[in-house]
Amino acid sequence: MAMLRPAERLAGADRTSGSPTTLRERLWNSRWCYVFMLPSLVLGALFTLYPMISSWYISFTDWSGLESDKRFVGVENYREAVGDAAFWSAFGRTFAFTAVAVPVMLILALFAALVLNDASLRMRAVFRTMFFLPVVTTTAIVGVVMSLIMNPFDGPLNAVLLDLGLIDRPVDFLGDPDLALWSVAGVFVWKWMGMSMIYWLVALQTVPQELYEAARVDGCTRRQTHRHITVPMITPFAVVIILITFVGALQTFPLVQSMTQGGPAFATELVELYIYRLAFAADFTPRLGYASAVAVFFGITVLIFTLAQVWGVRRAGAMQSDVKEVNRR
Amino acid sequence: MTQRRTLPGAGRPTRRTFLAASAGLGAAALAGLSGCGGGFGGGDGSGGGTDLEFDIPDPAGDFPSTDVTIRLVDSGDTKADFWNAFAEAYQAKHDNVTFQYDPLPWNRIEEVVPLGIRNNSAHDLIQLPGNIPLSQAVSEGWVAPLDDYMPDFADWQQRFPDTYQVEGVHVFDGQQYIVPIGTDQRHFQIIHYNKQLMNDAGFDPETEPLTWDTYREAARKVTEQGDGQAYGVIFEINQPGRLVQWVEYMARMAGLPIVGNILQPSGEFHHDSDEIVAAIELMLALQQDGSVFPGSSSLTAPECWPRVVRGNAAMVSAGPWVTALWDRDEPDFDFGVAPLPFPNENPWPPGYVTIGGDMLTMFAGSKVKEVAGDVLGYVTSLDGQTRWAENAGVGNPPVLAEAREAGSTDYSDQAKTCLELAEAMVGNPEPVIANPDVALVTKHEQPPDPGFADVLQAILVGEVSDVRKALREVKDRAERARDEAIAKAAKVDGSTATRDDWIFPNWDPTKDYTIEDYDGR
Numbered sequence A: 001m002a003m004l005r006p007a008e009r010l011a012g013a014d015r016t017s018g019s020p021t022t023l024r025e026r027l028w029n030s031r032w033c034y035v036f037m038l039p040s041l042v043l044g045a046l047f048t049l050y051p052m053i054s055s056w057y058i059s060f061t062d063w064s065g066l067e068s069d070k071r072f073v074g075v076e077n078y079r080e081a082v083g084d085a086a087f088w089s090a091f092g093r094t095f096a097f098t099a100v101a102v103p104v105m106l107i108l109a110l111f112a113a114l115v116l117n118d119a120s121l122r123m124r125a126v127f128r129t130m131f132f133l134p135v136v137t138t139t140a141i142v143g144v145v146m147s148l149i150m151n152p153f154d155g156p157l158n159a160v161l162l163d164l165g166l167i168d169r170p171v172d173f174l175g176d177p178d179l180a181l182w183s184v185a186g187v188f189v190w191k192w193m194g195m196s197m198i199y200w201l202v203a204l205q206t207v208p209q210e211l212y213e214a215a216r217v218d219g220c221t222r223r224q225t226h227r228h229i230t231v232p233m234i235t236p237f238a239v240v241i242i243l244i245t246f247v248g249a250l251q252t253f254p255l256v257q258s259m260t261q262g263g264p265a266f267a268t269e270l271v272e273l274y275i276y277r278l279a280f281a282a283d284f285t286p287r288l289g290y291a292s293a294v295a296v297f298f299g300i301t302v303l304i305f306t307l308a309q310v311w312g313v314r315r316a317g318a319m320q321s322d323v324k325e326v327n328r329r
Numbered sequence B: 001m002t003q004r005r006t007l008p009g010a011g012r013p014t015r016r017t018f019l020a021a022s023a024g025l026g027a028a029a030l031a032g033l034s035g036c037g038g039g040f041g042g043g044d045g046s047g048g049g050t051d052l053e054f055d056i057p058d059p060a061g062d063f064p065s066t067d068v069t070i071r072l073v074d075s076g077d078t079k080a081d082f083w084n085a086f087a088e089a090y091q092a093k094h095d096n097v098t099f100q101y102d103p104l105p106w107n108r109i110e111e112v113v114p115l116g117i118r119n120n121s122a123h124d125l126i127q128l129p130g131n132i133p134l135s136q137a138v139s140e141g142w143v144a145p146l147d148d149y150m151p152d153f154a155d156w157q158q159r160f161p162d163t164y165q166v167e168g169v170h171v172f173d174g175q176q177y178i179v180p181i182g183t184d185q186r187h188f189q190i191i192h193y194n195k196q197l198m199n200d201a202g203f204d205p206e207t208e209p210l211t212w213d214t215y216r217e218a219a220r221k222v223t224e225q226g227d228g229q230a231y232g233v234i235f236e237i238n239q240p241g242r243l244v245q246w247v248e249y250m251a252r253m254a255g256l257p258i259v260g261n262i263l264q265p266s267g268e269f270h271h272d273s274d275e276i277v278a279a280i281e282l283m284l285a286l287q288q289d290g291s292v293f294p295g296s297s298s299l300t301a302p303e304c305w306p307r308v309v310r311g312n313a314a315m316v317s318a319g320p321w322v323t324a325l326w327d328r329d330e331p332d333f334d335f336g337v338a339p340l341p342f343p344n345e346n347p348w349p350p351g352y353v354t355i356g357g358d359m360l361t362m363f364a365g366s367k368v369k370e371v372a373g374d375v376l377g378y379v380t381s382l383d384g385q386t387r388w389a390e391n392a393g394v395g396n397p398p399v400l401a402e403a404r405e406a407g408s409t410d411y412s413d414q415a416k417t418c419l420e421l422a423e424a425m426v427g428n429p430e431p432v433i434a435n436p437d438v439a440l441v442t443k444h445e446q447p448p449d450p451g452f453a454d455v456l457q458a459i460l461v462g463e464v465s466d467v468r469k470a471l472r473e474v475k476d477r478a479e480r481a482r483d484e485a486i487a488k489a490a491k492v493d494g495s496t497a498t499r500d501d502w503i504f505p506n507w508d509p510t511k512d513y514t515i516e517d518y519d520g521r
Helices: A006-018 A023-029 A031-058 A076-082 A085-116 A124-136 A139-149 A156-163 A180-204 A209-217 A222-249 A253-259 A271-279 A288-328 B013-022 B027-033 B079-093 B106-119 B134-139 B153-159 B195-200 B212-226 B240-253 B274-289 B301-309 B320-329 B369-379 B382-395 B401-407 B413-423 B438-444 B452-460 B467-493 B515-519
Strands: B068-074 B097-103 B178-182 B190-194 B231-234 B313-318 B335-339 B357-363
Touching: A023 A031, A031 A288, A076 A288, A085 A124, A085 A180, A085 A222, A085 A271, A124 A180, A139 A180, A139 A253, A180 A222, A180 A253, A209 A222, A222 A288, A253 A271, A271 A288, B068 B079, B068 B106, B068 B357, B068 B369, B079 B097, B079 B382, B134 B438, B178 B382, B190 B195, B190 B301, B190 B320, B195 B212, B195 B313, B195 B335, B212 B231, B212 B274, B212 B313, B231 B274, B231 B301, B240 B274, B240 B452, B274 B452, B274 B467, B301 B313, B301 B320, B313 B320, B320 B382, B320 B413, B335 B413, B357 B369, B369 B382, B382 B401, B382 B413, B438 B467, B452 B467
Parallel strands: B068 B097, B231 B313
Antiparallel strands: B178 B357, B190 B313, B190 B335
């Protein structure tokens, strides 16, 4: 350790004597920070923490949500969920939906972002707005309008497909159990692609322009530039974008509810709709306790992906540092 | 005054409430049943009710003199026309009273009412959703007895039929907790048809009722002549509770001895009965003929009705609330109403639940119980019931037969036909009247999942190949669920209900089952 000179030691001593030493002093000195945090903390505790903890507790009870007494049943609800074929069907459907919708959305969004990131493109702000418009449109409205567009009797989508000769009879996009989920997935991709596109644009805009200029000077083709500069530079962001989009795709309640209500014949009943049916829209006495257990189970699944996201961010940070280090050399 | 339009899709509880009523859920279920029409609006305050003259009597007893607000929530539909007009009249009569009427779709009621009860901010008068059995509301202390608040209650008891004052259904420990305003003596399944399309195809169901064969033939001809622009029938396949009603009406008219969904006298569930299977096969035959409107698989009832008005489909099966709707909103539309087709010459009359509909109960935490009692007293008086018949119309007929008759003089021909069809219905026995503990069983019963409605929907969208096997499996699940619920109710609540409470050996499917008949079973 380097030895401090007397003057430096003195200055250090002065700083030490002027800084808070006790927890009480430190809290007092930071009081305004805590005051400003208070509303957020209170609201967070009321509307996030309390419902979350409450749902954990309820998941261990046999409770309709109406009675004053909750009957504690231990892990019985979880045991039932594990053997519940309807739950696992919904679970499988949810992940199938996500496995298809997420890659399609990400690829289309990346393609759109690459095109719209080109500074030479005229009216790119208009195009970006057009892609983003569905994101800010009310989901329920999108669902209802899309149901009309996909109507097999007089929906414009069938009319266009028939006119183009792509089909020879109208397709019942939302009424056919084999098609309904993928029709909803298509609308989901269209609705949220703009958001992913914005993520990609942010990522693309972090790539230093001088790298592209250098590549151009070196005679790289567009493809080589994408492969050797764009892709490595945005890969750390891609990890985050993929995980955010994946988690978002697990939460599709408003769109599915407004388009198919989980039908036909449960073909589009994803986990969120199944939970809703158990808790609120049951054809019998609601089962808030069991619905909570299913929700907690599902929530843990989402949590696992969120943790993966955190891990991905850290890995991404490490990768970015590596790329910068290579570039520096 | 809060006025909200009832949203499409409000008919969703139909399935729950119908099944629940079939299982003898009782009063609360009936409150839900009245919403079967689904939401088709109303509540804009511009109904014909503004011309009504309400002869509201002076209040008796302790009526508040300070400014107060009374709040009422129900499922709207054609009821909204009555309540909006009544609210104006009531406020004119009592200038210190603000009448807040909130017509809501059932899914909103299912959220709003429990939350209000928990927060002690519920409406003063409530149409209970099907997920809150009245017995539970009473035992939890959520609702108040009405005897002390309705004016001249003894007179009311004399005026109202016995089947609306049943212990365990409306009455608990000798006190009335719920008041039916309407009757459920109405056809939930009437063919509503586009006259031009049907007449062009050579059929007129009003003059010559349809058989199963002519129904199919008419649908095929309309489809042929429509050349892709019009189809014979439209089904609300995405609202499968309505399909259950359709199948059960068809099967009952075809001679299936069912009370709700229970076969008599065996006491078994009806799901795999021959008549049920035959009715489903008729639906499938219509599909195979290409006579069903494309896209029916994703349609709910309120989405089907306009297709008939527009001439895209010739026939839809709907309740009298659609008659009232078209009378009000489609004055130039030429339509007819007729009973569902039947396969033989002497169809059995459909049954109805005798314990009432459109029931209101009073929140125990209400600060204006005297006002609430006064309102209930008026709407169940002859004058109130007549105004109800005039304004709520044929979709929600009043309890009192005299009011039904007096209030229907200006009805359309179609509405009068609906009333005639309803008159021909017979009152079903109610297991919950036979033994009030049936309500406890219902509380514990978790109907099979997938249930009958789900399986029906799956059959119609092509997900089931062996119809009878799928129905047998539903039946087996339903039987198990009922047995388990009976055992659980006995263990947890001390229920005395047994499977015998669903059996009525002295039931004649062509006659009303009266209160006296319960003693003879």
